[in-house]
Amino acid sequence: MLLSIWAGCGFAVAQKPSHTLWYDKPAAAWHEALPLGNGYMGAMVFGDPQKEHLQLNEGTLYSGDPTGTYKSVNVRKDFKRVSELLAAGQYAEAQALIASQWLGRNHQLYQPMGDLWFEAAPANTPISDYKRQLDLETATATTTYRVGNTTYTRTYFASYPDHAIVVKMSASGPGKINGKFYVSTPHTPTARYQAQGQTLTMQGKVPGLALRRSFEQVEKLGDQYKYPEVYDKTGGRKPGAQNFLYDKQIDGLGMAFETRVRVLHTGGQISQERDAITVRDASEVTLLVSAATSFNGFDKSPASEGLDPKPILDKRFNALAKKTYADLYRTHLSDYQNLFSRVELELAAETEQSKLPTDQRVALFANGKDPAFTALYFHYGRYLMIAGSRPGGQPLNLQGIWNDLMTPPWNGAYTININAQMNYWPAELTNLSECQEPFFQAIKELAVNGRETARNVYGNDGWVAHHNTDIWRHAEPIDNCNCSFWPMAAGWLTSHFWERYLFTGDKTFLKNEVFPLLKGAVQFYQGWLVPNAQGYLVTPVGHSPEQNFLYDGQKQGTFSPGPTMDMAIIRESFSRYVEACELLGISDDFTALVKQSLAKLLPYQIGKYGQLQEWQLDFEDADVQHRHFSHLYAIHPSNQINAQTTPELTAAARRVMERRGDGATGWSMGWKVNVWARLYEGDHALKLLTNLFKLITTEQAHMSGGGTYPNLFCAHPPFQIDGNFGATAGIAEMLVQSHAGEIHLLPALPQAWHTGRVKGLKTRGGLVVDMTWKAGKLTKAVIHANQGGTFRIRTSDRLTMTPAANVSNVASPNPLLRFVDAGTPLIKDKTKLGETPTVPGFTMEVKLEKGKVYEIR
Structure with a gap:
């Protein structure tokens, strides 16, 4: 084990x-750099001794303006005709009408802020003993190397309490720190730089319009009328039309930003050289970095109603001036470890291969x-969540908080037909x-716009959201892709609130x-449902993201009534609404109507291959191994299908997974880990993790051959961070599950994890679980009961539960304990679908007192 002492701090x-x-x-490339974040700002640290580079982001820095959307979509106008076409099986004709009349315009782009550079004076002897690292226990990155008899150390951390990124450079030996600091931004039309005293300042604006589509794409779609900023009323391009329009090019629109770097030094001297600060012969240099934007809320123009970044940074740097580096580090460490240290995990024993550089560990896994x-x-997944998503900041988008591209993949948006939700799957599970x-706040803001969209676009009550949104919380469908028309996101987003409860x-x-959010989602769905020929309620127009079906031979269709995912989200929302009304003592006509509708929803169906059907009709898959398998929403992330209560449907879900196969894009493999865990197939879940841990060294490949970049970012490819969070949640699901009416310990433990321990995982019902296991069997569990009540707890063997020893706040003697079952199949009959799933282990029923601690041995 290595031991590092942070110079000047006294922390071991x-x-x-x-x-x-x-x-x-x-x-050597962005996806090899190490990410830092404080929930507001992100930095990618390259660690080059000669030309250090920190690529910087600020979480609110998006192009555009709240008004930059297209609100004239009117589903009611063509609703009858689309319904008639779908009923007649004329899917292509319905699809063409939806594409031309029911889609909006592309949304805005998450923007890089800029870059911080340090160009070191040329080394007079070769650099040796190079190492860079990121310590997840302390959220601290370091770069060390030697030049002659001098050891150079760079230490980097991002402090949430102090709203700053801190870099400390030190030289131990005869050599000193010599070089030049400067900043840059890709937003060159608006960039202004200044070096004054000890401070570098960068000011600028991001585009007031950023158009991801090419003009040729827009014109092919016939969408010119949706972009009046760049097209005239005849559909011709306006003079000066560009994909990025800045400031005066677009009536002063665009979000302003200011980045400030304070350079402190010990020994030597600093001087200003145009827009740079030069340091000579210093033994130590500390950089304090912070930024602010004119963002003032999702519904306010950052140009005309925005905040002034300058006084924000003045106040912040005045506070920083009163603190030493040790103060800043101590505050950062206390804040970060309060979150990170809640959970510990060890899986099997570390080996000689575990000591290799991280990229080599990925390549050899x-x-x-x-x-x-x-x-x-x-641990890295939990680190990324702490670094990227903190109260007061913005939620994690497709790239988290890290992005270096003016046009990031899929706009750096919030794709809410799974990806944004997947980012937060580990939040409750991993404490x-x-x-x-931030995600909750964004959903509440989206619901505000979503009520207007539901009323204007559909004539419905409640609120609606489609498959994509951005910082302006636009709720309308976007353009170009059939997947854009998907008015189902509200229920899925609201489920995160329900899970918190x-x-x-x-x-x-x-x-x-x-x-309030759940009722709004249910109101919209209630107004959207229609009866089918058999009298079941279905959605009139839906699709299974982002898959197609085959009909009339090899024709491909997207839209049809009542696809399974639509029905799963609505069934979940309706049943939870009814339960919430019972818990809150609400009994009214609308509640009665929802109960009636819940009983009439189209049930789940099993298709000709023994699979859970993806659509109301048993269509063939256009791509049987498609990366989305949205019809399995009911087994994960929902709890409607499970081996305890619906074994036949569980077997049908398993058949879907077998047909989908084990190859996928990166984030899709993260989702598959979770599903195989809920099928109690630990070795299969590990197989998907193994496929995910495939080293990807280029970002040129697109939407195929997913894996992991050298810095452990998920490769969709390109980079898409939801795969990191999906896999993190999947690992937790392999160890503890609580969705099916019981707490299941080690439900999907693979053979390779035969020995290990975990501390601090959370369950529904308010329990916190610590466990150790050996030879694949649970040897001890400690249960912290943050809520009281009667629980069913399933273990890998017939173990017993007692008050914890050597704990001051233990439970009263002899808690209620009785064994319920011994892992037999829940139904005895074998069906044509194959073997009925068996729930492994033994279940005990126990009464736990709130605030007490229990042991299982």
């Missing part, structure tokens, strides 16, 4: 392979000689509940936060 921090990413060379690597990936607050039992939260 143990470095462990399960908590440390490290490399023996600088980052498939050989099975480093099972402990999965623990590093799990990072607070990190979901299940994990906490907080009825005030249920009443004030969950219920």
Whole structure:
């Protein structure tokens, strides 16, 4: 085990392979750099001794304006004709009408802010002993190397409490720090730089319009009328039309930003050189970096109603001036570890392969000689959530908080037909509940716009959201892709609020936060449903993201009534609404109507291959191995299908997974890990993790051959961070599950994880679980009961539960305990679908007192 002492701080921090990413060379590309974040700002650290580079982001920095959307979509106008075409099986004709009349315009882009550079004076002897690393226990990156007899150390961290990124450079030996600091931004039309005293300042604006589509694409779609900024009323391009329009090019629109870097030094001297600060012969240099924008809310123009970044930064740097580096580090460490240290994980023993550089560990993982690597990936996922999503900031988008591209993949948006939700799957499970607050705030803001969209576009009550949104919380369908028309997101987004209630039992939260959003989603769905020929209620127009079906031979269709995912989300929303009304004592005509509709919803169906049907009709898949398998929403992330209560449907879900196969894009493999875990197939879930841990060294490939970049970012490819979070949640699901009416310990433990321990995982019902296991069997579990009540707990063997020993706040003697079952199949008959799933293990029923601690041995 290595031991590092942070110079000037006095903190000793143990470095462990399960908590440390490290490399023996600088980052040569963005997806090799190491991410830092404080929930507001992100930085990618390259670690080049000669030309250090920190690529910088600020979480609110999006192009556009709240008004930059297209609100004239009118579903009611062509609703009857689309319904008639679908009923007649004329799917292509219906699709063409939807594409031309029911889609809007592309939304705005998450923008890079800029770059911080340090050009070191040329080294007079070769650089040796190079190492860069990211310590996940402390959220601290370091770069070390030697030049002659001098050791150079760079330490980097991002502080949430102090709203700053801090870099410390030190030289130990005869050599000194010599070089030039400067900043740059890709937003050159508006960029202004200044070096004054000890401070570098960069000011600019991002585009008031950023158009991801090419003009040729827009014109081919006939969408010119949706972009009056660049097209005239005849559909011709306006003079000066460009994909990026800045400031005066677009009536002063665009979000302003200011980045400030303060350079502090020990020994030597600094001077200003045009837009740079030069340091000579310093033994130590500390950089304080912060930024602010004119963002003033999702519904206010940052140009005309925006905040002034300058006084914000003045106040922030005045506070920073009163603190030493040690103060800043201590505050950062306390804040970060309050979250990160809640959970610990060890999987199998570390091996010689575990000691290799991280990129080599990824490349070799498939050989099975480093099972402990999965623990590093799990810890990294929790690190990314803490770094990227904190109260007061913005939620994680498709790139988290890190992006270096003017036109990032899929706009750096919030894709809400799975991806944004997947980002937050680990939040409650892995004890990072607070990190979901930005997501909750964004959903509430989206619901505001979504009510207007439901009324104007559909003539419905409640609120609606489609498959994509951005910082302006636009709720209309976007352009170009058939997947854009998908008015189902509200229920899925609201389910995250419901899950928070299940994990906490907080009825005030249920009443004030969950219920209004849930009712709004249910109101929209109630107005959207129609009866089919058999009298079941179905959605009149839907699709299964982002898959097509085959009809009339080899014709491909997207839209049809009542696809399974639509019905799963609506069934979940209706049943939870009815339950919420019972819990809150609400009984009215609308509640009665929802109960009636719930009983009439189209049931789940099993198709000709024994699979859970993806559509109301048993269509063939256009791509049987498609990356989306949205009809399995009911088994994950929902709890409607499980082996305990619906074994036949569980078997049908398993058949879907077998047909989909084990190859996929990166984020899709993360989802598959979760589904196989819920099927109690630990070895199969590990197989998907193994496929995900395939080293990808280029970002040129697109939507195929998913894997992992050298810095452990998920490769869709390109980079898409939801795969990191999906896999993190999947690892937790392999260890603890609580969705099916019981707490199941080690439900999907693969053979390779035969020995290990975990601390701090959360369950529904308000329990926190610590476990150790050996030879694949649970040896001890400690249950912290944050809520009281009667629980069913399933274990891998017939173990017993007692008050915890050596704990001051233990339970009263002899808690209620009785064994319920011994892992037999829940139904005895074998069906034509194959074997009925067996729920492994033994279940005990126990009564737990709130605030007490229990042991299972």
